[in-house]
Amino acid sequence: MKRLMLTAAVLAFSAAAASGQDVVRMGTEGLYPPFNFINDATGALDGFEIELGNILCERAGFACEWVVNDWDTIIPNLVAGNYDTIIAGMSITDARREMISFTEAYKRASPSAYMALAGTDPSVIDDGVIAVQSNTVQAGLVAEGTATLLEFPTPDDTISAVRNGEADAVLADREFLLPFMTDSGGELEFIGDAVTPGDGIGMGIRQSDDDLRAAFNAAIAAVKEDGTLNELLTRWFGEDEPLF
Amino acid sequence: MFAFCTDPSILPDWQWFACYLTSGTHLAFYRSFLVVILLLSVTAPVALAMGMAGALALRSHFVPINLIGRGYVNMVRGVPDIVFFLFVPIALGQGIEWILHHIHCPDWDQPIRRGNDFIVCREAKVPPVGASAWARNVYSFTMAVVAFALVFGAFVANTLYGAMQAVPRAQVETAEAYGMSRAQAFRRVVMPQMWVFALPGLSNIWQILIKSTPLLFLLGIQDAVYWARELGGAKTSLFTYPHPDWRVWYFLVLLVFYLFLTWISERGFGWLTHRLSRGQATAEGDRLRRRTA
Numbered sequence: 102m103k104r105l106m107l108t109a110a111v112l113a114f115s116a117a118a119a120s121g122q123d124v125v126r127m128g129t130e131g132l133y134p135p136f137n138f139i140n141d142a143t144g145a146l147d148g149f150e151i152e153l154g155n156i157l158c159e160r161a162g163f164a165c166e167w168v169v170n171d172w173d174t175i176i177p178n179l180v181a182g183n184y185d186t187i188i189a190g191m192s193i194t195d196a197r198r199e200m201i202s203f204t205e206a207y208k209r210a211s212p213s214a215y216m217a218l219a220g221t222d223p224s225v226i227d228d229g230v231i232a233v234q235s236n237t238v239q240a241g242l243v244a245e246g247t248a249t250l251l252e253f254p255t256p257d258d259t260i261s262a263v264r265n266g267e268a269d270a271v272l273a274d275r276e277f278l279l280p281f282m283t284d285s286g287g288e289l290e291f292i293g294d295a296v297t298p299g300d301g302i303g304m305g306i307r308q309s310d311d312d313l314r315a316a317f318n319a320a321i322a323a324v325k326e327d328g329t330l331n332e333l334l335t336r337w338f339g340e341d342e343p344l345f
Numbered sequence: 346m347f348a349f350c351t352d353p354s355i356l357p358d359w360q361w362f363a364c365y366l367t368s369g370t371h372l373a374f375y376r377s378f379l380v381v382i383l384l385l386s387v388t389a390p391v392a393l394a395m396g397m398a399g400a401l402a403l404r405s406h407f408v409p410i411n412l413i414g415r416g417y418v419n420m421v422r423g424v425p426d427i428v429f430f431l432f433v434p435i436a437l438g439q440g441i442e443w444i445l446h447h448i449h450c451p452d453w454d455q456p457i458r459r460g461n462d463f464i465v466c467r468e469a470k471v472p473p474v475g476a477s478a479w480a481r482n483v484y485s486f487t488m489a490v491v492a493f494a495l496v497f498g499a500f501v502a503n504t505l506y507g508a509m510q511a512v513p514r515a516q517v518e519t520a521e522a523y524g525m526s527r528a529q530a531f532r533r534v535v536m537p538q539m540w541v542f543a544l545p546g547l548s549n550i551w552q553i554l555i556k557s558t559p560l561l562f563l564l565g566i567q568d569a570v571y572w573a574r575e576l577g578g579a580k581t582s583l584f585t586y587p588h589p590d591w592r593v594w595y596f597l598v599l600l601v602f603y604l605f606l607t608w609i610s611e612r613g614f615g616w617l618t619h620r621l622s623r624g625q626a627t628a629e630g631d632r633l634r635r636r637t638a
Contacts, residue, residue: 124476132575134583139575142350142585144369166478170565180462181435182470183565257578261590280581309462 125163125313126184127154130172132255133277135337136190139169149337150188153207156329160320173236173254176200179305185313187305190274192238194299202308204317206301207330209343213239215293216278217263217270223292229269232259238299239272263289276338353585365586374572378602381558381569384489388554391494393547396501403506414502421499430563433492434485438471445469482566489564497554504546509535511542513626541621541630548614555606573599 129137131146140147146167158165168184179187179201192210193203215226225231227247233240235252243250251268253259260281262268270292271278282289306314324330331344349356350364365371402414421429446457446469453466472484512535520530559570577592622629 132578134581138583139370140585141370141576141580142353142368144371144373168565169567171562178565181439182463255574255578260579264590280583281579284581284587307462309459309464 123163124166125158125186126166126168127158128168128170128175128179128184128187128189129154130175130189131169132172132257133190134280135276136274137188149208149333150190152337153324153330153333154186154188156324156333157317157320160323161316163316171254172234176305179307182307185306185310186317189305190302191305192297192299193301193303194238194241196241197305201305202310202314203303203305204314205321206303207321207324208302208334209345210297210299210301211338212275213242213272213295213297214275214278214291215270215272215295216260216282216289217292218266219287219290221269221290221292225269226293230267232262232268232271233273234259237273238297239274239295242295242298243272361586365588368586370572370576373567374569374576377567377569377572380486380566381561384486384493384558384561385555388490388493388497389551391490392497392501392550392554395494395498396505399498399502400505400509403502404509418499418502421496422503426496426557427560427563429496430492430560433495434488434564437488437491439463441471442469445471485565489561489566492564493554493557497550500550500553501547504550505539505543507546508539508543512538516626538625541618541625541627544614544618544621548610551610551614552607555603555610569599569602 129146129150131137131139133148135148137146137148137150139145146169151167154165154167170178170184172189175187175189175191176197178184187201191197191203193206197203215223215231217225225248230249230251231243232251232253233243234256235254240250240252251262253262256273256277259268259271259273260278263271272295274297275291275294278291282291304317306317321330325345334342334344347360347363347367349360350367353361353364356364399414399418402410403418405411405414442463442465443457446453446465449468450466455464457463457465472481476484516534516538517530520534521527525533559568561568562571573595574592577590577595579590580587618629619633623633624630
């Protein structure tokens, strides 16, 4: 009975839904500036990927809706159909390819960096405690090395862990760490670089969604072609960002 | 919000805070408290109804219904809440889609499960393809209510069952001696009297329900705890209102909110107990009788 009522209610809602453009639901994390974050003045999503995603949707003729989801469950919820794409600074790796498929990269593999309190000996990279966000390529990198891995669910927690001494250093994308370092007035500094594995950053799409992947691949090729993507990359990540 | 908020970085402290506390994200934070209260006020009656159905099933002499009641209560009570909150929306969502798929697309020849993916035809999507964000919010909220009601209904069922058994047997026997049927005796004698026995248990469950609402974020609903974590986290100069890690203040606000909520409910239940004890064959009822006499 409950199920029946629920179904009826849901069907009633659908009557209000407008047809026309295909609605594509874009899943993102909203905690990873400057890739994707929640603009604190407006309360809306903002960032490189939000801007890019809206442009791609416009090019491909989709009406896009944004969905915020925890990083840890972002792949399962895509597979379960709660949204149709992941656009959340996700590196294209073989391990993830077993679960989902990716579009062409819209950003080249970005360098990762180790950030620690000023004066920390760089040897902690090999024998210290390194904070990373769980299920990231950086987590995989530390797990393969000799340092002790300390995982956190959000990128924010990894910085706090370094600040309060729980971890010796944090390993993350350099672009994400940079504002924290420049804001800290010398309290935090980079102590080393690491190469981010993977084939750049792309949109995650269900393996069976061939049409959607083709549509976004075409849109990404178009923005690469006419320089829109390069303009976005330079604006959000600075002059040093490798372009297409 | 205010006219002077265009460039917060040059504002004096009080104006900065006035702008900060009325920013878009903060308004969403305040709204999330309403979502929590709305969820509680919708879930409580639904869970109570589920519990009543469960308790009646437990009392039933008809074996299949009795078994269903037992199965429901014992299964839900034996599985961690968090598993149910993850399981119910996915299983229920896919279940509905599966049924709709078979109704709308009987001649679909591809498999529904393909590797990791669960694929049904366009018409069977729930919420439907192209549904508005509002409809999707209502859908996920409904899923949350169903999950909460299922879990808490089982606890309510056991409490109500215990309360029904606690009504003195002599009362029911007297009712039967007056010629009432089993159903009549239940309706006229057991039902009005059981609540006073059920209240302590129900108040426990209600308090636990209040404290469980942060599980909402698991279901994709941005509740007060999600926003407190998001707002309190350190903000770099990339943001309009940069600040260091302020999570401790935000969690303090949550602490006050939840304590206030539980304190109010405690008082509400105290009043209810007092009210329902009138004329009851319990210690509290006795005390009330003596005071008026």
